[in-house]
Amino acid sequence: MMPYRPEPFTDFSNPLHSEALSDALAKVKEELGRSYPLIIGGEEIYTEKTFTSLNPSRSQETIGLVSKADKAWAVKAIEASAEAFKTWSRVPAAQRSELLWKTAAALRRRKQEFNAWLMLEAGKTRVEADVETAEAIDFLEYYARQMIDLGERGRKELIPLAGERNELEYLPLGVGVVIPPWNFPLAILAGMTVAAVVTGNTVVLKPSSQTPVIGAQFVALLQSCGLPAGVVNFVPGSGGEIGDTLVEHPATRFISFTGSRDVGIRIQQLAANVGPGQIWIKRFVGELGGKDAILVDKEADLEAAAKGIVAAAFGFSGQKCSACSRAIVHEDVYDQVLSRCIELTNALKVGEADDFANDMGPVVDQASYDKILQYVEIGRQEGRIVTGGRALELPGYFIEPTIVADLAPEARLMQEEIFGPVLSFSRCSTFDQGLEIANNTEYGLTGSVYSLNREHIAKAKAEFHVGNLYINRKCTGAMVGVHPFGGFNMSGTDSKAGGPDYLFLFTQPKVCSELL
Numbered sequence: 001m002m003p004y005r006p007e008p009f010t011d012f013s014n015p016l017h018s019e020a021l022s023d024a025l026a027k028v029k030e031e032l033g034r035s036y037p038l039i040i041g042g043e044e045i046y047t048e049k050t051f052t053s054l055n056p057s058r059s060q061e062t063i064g065l066v067s068k069a070d071k072a073w074a075v076k077a078i079e080a081s082a083e084a085f086k087t088w089s090r091v092p093a094a095q096r097s098e099l100l101w102k103t104a105a106a107l108r109r110r111k112q113e114f115n116a117w118l119m120l121e122a123g124k125t126r127v128e129a130d131v132e133t134a135e136a137i138d139f140l141e142y143y144a145r146q147m148i149d150l151g152e153r154g155r156k157e158l159i160p161l162a163g164e165r166n167e168l169e170y171l172p173l174g175v176g177v178v179i180p181p182w183n184f185p186l187a188i189l190a191g192m193t194v195a196a197v198v199t200g201n202t203v204v205l206k207p208s209s210q211t212p213v214i215g216a217q218f219v220a221l222l223q224s225c226g227l228p229a230g231v232v233n234f235v236p237g238s239g240g241e242i243g244d245t246l247v248e249h250p251a252t253r254f255i256s257f258t259g260s261r262d263v264g265i266r267i268q269q270l271a272a273n274v275g276p277g278q279i280w281i282k283r284f285v286g287e288l289g290g291k292d293a294i295l296v297d298k299e300a301d302l303e304a305a306a307k308g309i310v311a312a313a314f315g316f317s318g319q320k321c322s323a324c325s326r327a328i329v330h331e332d333v334y335d336q337v338l339s340r341c342i343e344l345t346n347a348l349k350v351g352e353a354d355d356f357a358n359d360m361g362p363v364v365d366q367a368s369y370d371k372i373l374q375y376v377e378i379g380r381q382e383g384r385i386v387t388g389g390r391a392l393e394l395p396g397y398f399i400e401p402t403i404v405a406d407l408a409p410e411a412r413l414m415q416e417e418i419f420g421p422v423l424s425f426s427r428c429s430t431f432d433q434g435l436e437i438a439n440n441t442e443y444g445l446t447g448s449v450y451s452l453n454r455e456h457i458a459k460a461k462a463e464f465h466v467g468n469l470y471i472n473r474k475c476t477g478a479m480v481g482v483h484p485f486g487g488f489n490m491s492g493t494d495s496k497a498g499g500p501d502y503l504f505l506f507t508q509p510k511v512c513s514e515l516l
């Protein structure tokens with residue numbers, strides 16, 4: 001087995017790579033408007049009711065027409081998963097890992113094509129798209145290796161006892177419901193799905209309604225690499241309509257969810273109920289929202305801090321769970337950091353995501369656009385808009401990257417997840433007070449500290465209560481295997497996706513002790 005190495009990012013300054021992406025975009029544009037089926041038990045099902053996936057950069061452009069599962073199809077998908085579990089759970093781990101390796105290789109070969117889908121359906125710039133495709137490849141490669149390790153760990157880790165043979169085996173759980181968000185419609189969807197599948201489970205995968213076509217493309221890729229029928233059942237449809245059916249079904253054994261706090265809490269509550277005929281306690285793995293902060297000390301590399309803040313706040317239009325949503329800056333350097341952030345923000349070129357000249361694309365849809373603009377108005381009341389603050393007259397959902405300064409720590413802009421290109425600035429008078437402000441939301445996902453003071457760094461390591469803390473670097477950009485990812489408090493169950501413990505969440509260890 002080759003050691004795991006993170007997938008390199010494409011160097012688009014090389015004209016060959018840039019041309020390859022242009023060619024892929026042209027090819028994908030020819031495929032726009034196609035119809036996509038549900039896939040249940042390996043069968044393609046085109047439903048009468050469909051919904052349309054749109055390009056957020058050009059909201060009149062159809063990406064695909066997608067079949068829509070109703071409650072009855074949701075039940076059928078659970079049943080198909082339960083049937084396939086009988087055989088897939090007995091397939092040797094090495095064979096399951098092989099499926100992931102093959103899929104990683106296939107995705108690597110079609111990297112620019114998947115980048116193109118991400119640019120068109122999710123509104124990612126080429127750099128953001130490429131980072132995501134690389135992350136999807138990493139999840140496949142990493143979990144395939146982790147599964148092999150898990151098999152060996154069972155044999156290695158028990159303490160020998162004379163006269164007995166003891167074995168520990170990590171068995172799969174059963175049927176899982178996988179519900180990913182739209183903001184990483186390839187990487188998170190792929191990571192959640194294949195972690196469950198490589199451990200021997202079968203799943204019903206409900207993609208986000210904003211980005212179902214990328215989900216369909218990934219499932220097709222898995223199928224082309226030998227995914228057996230019924231192991232991944234693909235049911236696009238409204239979460240509000242079929243979510244409860246999937247979660248409450250007595251054959252559902254676990255739910256793997258990534259998305260907003262409110263939907264996650266609802267799913268967890270429903271999953272706690274024991275339905276008729278249900279003989280297990282459902283497991284809930286939930287990665288939820290964030291209100292991530294970058295804290296800048298008075299002794300810090302202020303240029304690096306400003307660059308880190310702007311990149312983490314406005315990369316993918318601030319639509320990352322790890323995005324820097326709050327900059328908390330020591331009062332001695334506040335004006336300097338703020339004015340440099342304004343300069344860097346003003347230099348960002350905003351426009352259609354498939355135009356390579358742009359640094360920032362649209363927000364995902366009308367509902368997000370409306371919600372973000374409402375927050376901009378709240379910001380106008382609560383603080384001082386120092387740059388941005390307007391929608392842009394373009395054919396999609398474009399909002400200027402916006403900085404709201406001089407906010408009180410309790411302001412709504414400092415407490416609530418906005419999930420858009422709006423950065424809140426607040427000042428602190430001491431480093432300790434900065435840490436208090438950083439910790440005073442209900443979330444605890446990512447955070448950064450820029451400081452040259454070793455004592456302050458040590459204090460931040462001990463007291464900044466987030467699942468992923470970064471020192472002297474931005475708070476986005478976690479890499480599989482390098483920065484296992486997940487948050488505290490209302491940010492979720494801290495599953496640490498892309499980490500050495502993640503696969504355990506989809507297994508139940510069994511011990512067999514035989515007297516010799």
Ligand code: NAP
Nearest residue numbers: 181182207208209238239240243259260263287288289321
């Ligand atoms: P969302 O609105 O909660 O939706 C997430 C998924 O849940 C979608 O597939 C959605 O389907 C589905 N859903 C909606 N209502 C449901 C219900 N009642 N039952 C079952 N499923 C339901 O979140 P989002 O807007 O897609 O994603 C953004 C959020 O995800 C942010 O809060 C962000 O911080 C968080 N996030 C967290 C992480 C992390 O690792 N912690 C990573 C990425 C994103 P429909 O699309 O059909 O509604």
